Structures are given as structure tokens and as C-alpha cells.
Amino acid sequence: MTEDLEAPASAEELYLARGTGISQARPLMTGDVVRRVDIPGVEVEGDAIILQHPCSMRKDGVNLVDRLLAARVTASDDVPFDRWPTGYFGRMPLPDLYGEGNHASASFDDIGLVPASAIEGAERIASLGRKGINLLQQRFVFYLTRFAVPTFQLDRVAAAVFEEADLLEEWTMAALSRGFDPREAAHEFHEWIRADDGTGEIRQRRLAEPQGLSAVRRALRREVERLMGNQSS
Amino acid sequence: MSMVDEELRMGRETATSTEIEIPKTSSTRTITSLVEEAGVVRTRVRILRDEVKELHENASQLQVRAFETELAQATAEEAKRGTQELLQMLGAEGFSWREVAHLVSVSVPAVHKWRAGGGSVPEHRRALARLVALCRQLSARFMIDDVAAWLEMPLVSGMPVTGLDLLAEDRIDLLLRWAAHADANPEDLLEEFDPTLRDTYTSEYEVFTAADGLPGIRFRDT
Numbered sequence: 001m002t003e004d005l006e007a008p009a010s011a012e013e014l015y016l017a018r019g020t021g022i023s024q025a026r027p028l029m030t031g032d033v034v035r036r037v038d039i040p041g042v043e044v045e046g047d048a049i050i051l052q053h054p055c056s057m058r059k060d061g062v063n064l065v066d067r068l069l070a071a072r073v074t075a076s077d078d079v080p081f082d083r084w085p086t087g088y089f090g091r092m093p094l095p096d097l098y099g100e101g102n103h104a105s106a107s108f109d110d111i112g113l114v115p116a117s118a119i120e121g122a123e124r125i126a127s128l129g130r131k132g133i134n135l136l137q138q139r140f141v142f143y144l145t146r147f148a149v150p151t152f153q154l155d156r157v158a159a160a161v162f163e164e165a166d167l168l169e170e171w172t173m174a175a176l177s178r179g180f181d182p183r184e185a186a187h188e189f190h191e192w193i194r195a196d197d198g199t200g201e202i203r204q205r206r207l208a209e210p211q212g213l214s215a216v217r218r219a220l221r222r223e224v225e226r227l228m229g230n231q232s233s
Numbered sequence: 234m235s236m237v238d239e240e241l242r243m244g245r246e247t248a249t250s251t252e253i254e255i256p257k258t259s260s261t262r263t264i265t266s267l268v269e270e271a272g273v274v275r276t277r278v279r280i281l282r283d284e285v286k287e288l289h290e291n292a293s294q295l296q297v298r299a300f301e302t303e304l305a306q307a308t309a310e311e312a313k314r315g316t317q318e319l320l321q322m323l324g325a326e327g328f329s330w331r332e333v334a335h336l337v338s339v340s341v342p343a344v345h346k347w348r349a350g351g352g353s354v355p356e357h358r359r360a361l362a363r364l365v366a367l368c369r370q371l372s373a374r375f376m377i378d379d380v381a382a383w384l385e386m387p388l389v390s391g392m393p394v395t396g397l398d399l400l401a402e403d404r405i406d407l408l409l410r411w412a413a414h415a416d417a418n419p420e421d422l423l424e425e426f427d428p429t430l431r432d433t434y435t436s437e438y439e440v441f442t443a444a445d446g447l448p449g450i451r452f453r454d455t
Contacts, residue, residue: 021342214327
């Protein structure tokens with residue numbers, strides 16, 4: 001059993017995207033880093049990373065909750081991967097966040113609730129990938145409770161939400177490329193994912209089981225073609 | 234140990250089951266000759282067992298080599314398609330772009346760029362073609378109905394190690410054995426893949442559905 005905090009094998013394993021690689025179609029998610037956002041009660045200036053759990057970010061599946069828990073991100077020294085399990089427990093290292101060799105850290109001492117509108121309006125400069133989000137949560141939980149939850153268990157809890165975020169991104173990406181309104185596309189997606197798939201099962205529930213994922217993805221791609229095809233608005 | 238047993242033991246490295254003759258029986262058999270005969274039979278069984286094991290291993294290796302040869306040919310054929318078309322085919326199979334990126338060793342944004350028509354280097358195009366070819370072969374050879382779902386299935390219940398993980402480490406041999414169900418116990422495959430994984434993924438916690446309908450983590454009951 002894993003008893004220590006874990007570490008990524010590389011910076012690449014940590015991030016989904018950084019800088020220009022970030023898709024505007026990607027819904028805001030735990031582990032997204034946004035530029036220059038005020039965190040109420042935090043005096044240190046800098047960027048912010050979303051700490052809010054993926055399952056509690058949205059009140060109706062589409063719209064963000066009013067305020068999101070975030071931590072301050074500032075430039076810092078590099079934390080070698082082999083030191084992640086044994087120290088620096090008050091922070092989440094973010095290697096190469098600002099470019100190769102330009103490292104940062106999120107401080108768990110500098111956290112607060114940020115209005116969702118402020119985060120939505122800010123520039124997103126990085127998104128952690130699934131592994132990165134699980135590591136962020138593991139370190140934050142350990143900081144708060146001294147309890148090291150294995151990341152594979154954390155992943156199981158949020159797996160369906162991660163999958164849904166991927167599908168929403170794909171749907172919105174298709175909408176954007178054809179000139180459709182992304183917000184309208186997000187609403188259409190949520191109607192579709194919460195609908196019966198024709199077998200009496202809600203599509204969203206299928207995302208919780210690995211065996212149902214490929215069928216939902218295939219159905220989504222067919223639906224995107226049917227709805228949007230080669231049309232443009 | 235009987236004399237025959239000892240002789241067989243000495244010449245074990247070269248002896249095969251067919252070279253060992255069971256002593257002819259006479260009408261006046263003694264206890265000693267019966268014990269000796271039983272010893273020969275036991276030895277012959279042991280050697281036979283070794284031969285069967287070796288044959289099985291050889292057959293498995295040959296099967297993997299044949300599959301990989303066919304896969305290489307099919308990959309060359311599929312690589313004639315463009316990157317965008319290959320990705321469309323993988324999308325139609327039901328793969329996530331995250332998995333495709335991982336298997337091809339690129340970032341997810343890179344895959345999205347290719348989907349939008351961006352160019353890829355030959356190495357990546359070949360990797361995509363190999364994945365398409367593999368799906369077709371697994372489906373045709375092993376009658377796997379939904380290859381993407383099959384590859385996402387955990388090898389062992391409760392362990393987050395899937396066929397995709399085998400594929401990412403290029404363990405086609407283990408993937409084939411799993412597909413052919415030649416191993417009665419998938420835990421052996423997991424052990425062969427990485428003997429540390431069982432320990433890594435053994436946990437006294439479990440994921441459960443909380444009262445609000447969302448998943449949570451708690452101590453395992455047992």
C-alpha cells in the first residue's frame with residue numbers, strides 16, 4: 001500500500017496544457033491556474049490555482065458555484081520530484097509553470113474563496129491533468145489532516161467528472177470550430193449527457209463505469225456530427 | 234532414489250519423455266522392481282510436464298511473433314491514411330483523446346491540433362496507424378466486440394491497471410495472452426507486468442456512494 005505522498009515522473013505528467021496549448025473549450029476545473037486574481041484575505045499577490053473539488057464546482061452541472069476555493073501561486077525554487085513525498089507539505093510544486101526552468105508553487109497557507117466571475121474572467125495559464133489534480137488533492141488533504149490518501153482512490157472518486165469534462169471540451173471544441181456559441185453548446189451538452197441513452201440508462205451515469213465510457217464517447221461523436229455536421233452559424 | 238531415477242537425474246538435461254522407457258514387466262515382479270518402475274513413471278511425468286511447459290512457452294512466443302509481424306504489415310497499410318483520418322477512426326472506436334495522446338507519447342493539445350488538420354511527424358503517424366491496426370487485429374483475431382472498452386477494463390478487479398497500460402509499455406505479449414485467455418488468472422499477468430503493483434494498489438480504503446449520491450472514500454469494511 002502507498003503510504004507516502006506521491007510525485008509525478010515528469011512535469012509533462014503533471015499538466016494537461018500550459019500557455020498557448022490551453023483549449024478555450026475546456027471547462028474550468030480543479031487545478032486550473034489563472035493569472036492575477038485577488039484572493040480575499042490573502043495579501044501576497046500572484047496567480048491562483050483552483051482547489052475546489054471537481055464534484056462541487058458547479059451547482060447545476062453547467063454554472064459554477066458562486067465562489068471557488070483557490071490558493072495563491074507564486075514563482076519559487078524547484079522542488080525535485082524525489083522530495084515531494086518527504087517535504088514541502090505546505091505547498092503544491094508547479095515545475096516549469098512559467099516556462100522551462102521557471103518554477104512556481106501553490107501555497108496552502110494562502111487560500112480563500114474567490115468569486116467565480118473573477119476566475120472566469122481571468123486568463124488561464126495552465127491546466128493540471130488528471131494525475132496532477134489527484135496529486136494536488138493528495139497534498140492539500142495531507143496539509144489539512146496529515147492523512148495521505150492514495151491518488152488512485154482520489155481518481156476513482158472524480159473519474160466520472162474528469163470524463164465529463166473531456167466530453168464537454170470535445171463538444172464545445174466542435175461548436176467553436178463551426179462558429180457556434182460555446183455557452184449554448186455547453187447547455188446542449190448537459191441536456192444530452194443527462195438524457196436516457198435509449199436503454200433506460202442516463203448517459204452521465206455510464207461515465208462512472210470504465211466499461212460504459214467508449215459507448216458514450218462514440219454516441220457523443222455521432223451526436224456532434226448530427227447536430228453540427230459541416231454547418232456553421 | 235532408485236538406480237534408474239539416479240541415472241535419469243544425471244542425464245536429465247538431455248532426456249526427453251520419449252527416450253525414457255518404462256522397464257518391461259515380468260510375470261515374477263518384486264517389490265523392488267515395482268518401486269523402480271514407479272520411479273521411472275514419476276520421472277517421465279515430470280519431464281513430460283517440463284516439455285509441455287516449454288512447448289506452451291514456445292507456442293506463446295511464436296504467437297506473439299506472428300501477431301507482431303501481422304501488426305507491422307497492417308500498420309504499414311494503415312499508415313497510408315492521413316493523421317486526421319486515423320484519429321477519426323480511433324474516435325469512432327470510442328477512445329478518449331487523453332488515451333490516444335498517452336499511447337502516442339504526445340500532449341492532448343497536440344492531438345487536438347492534429348484533429349483540426351495540423352501536421353504530425355512520421356513517427357506519430359505510424360504510432361496512430363499501429364493503434365488502428367491493433368484494434369482491427371484484436372477484433373478480428375479474438376472476436377473482441379468493443380476494443381476501446383476492452384482496453385479500458387481493469388485486468389484485475391479493483392486494480393487500476395488496464396490493457397491500455399500494457400499497451401503504453403508495449404507489452405503486446407501480455408495483451409495477447411489476456412485476449413486469448415491463455416492465463417487462467419489475470420493476476421499472473423499483473424505480476425508479470427509489474428510485481429510492485431499489487432502492493433501499490435492494495436488499500437484499506439474503498440470508494441463508496443455517499444448519502445448525497447456522490448462518491449466518497451472510507452475505510453474498507455473487512
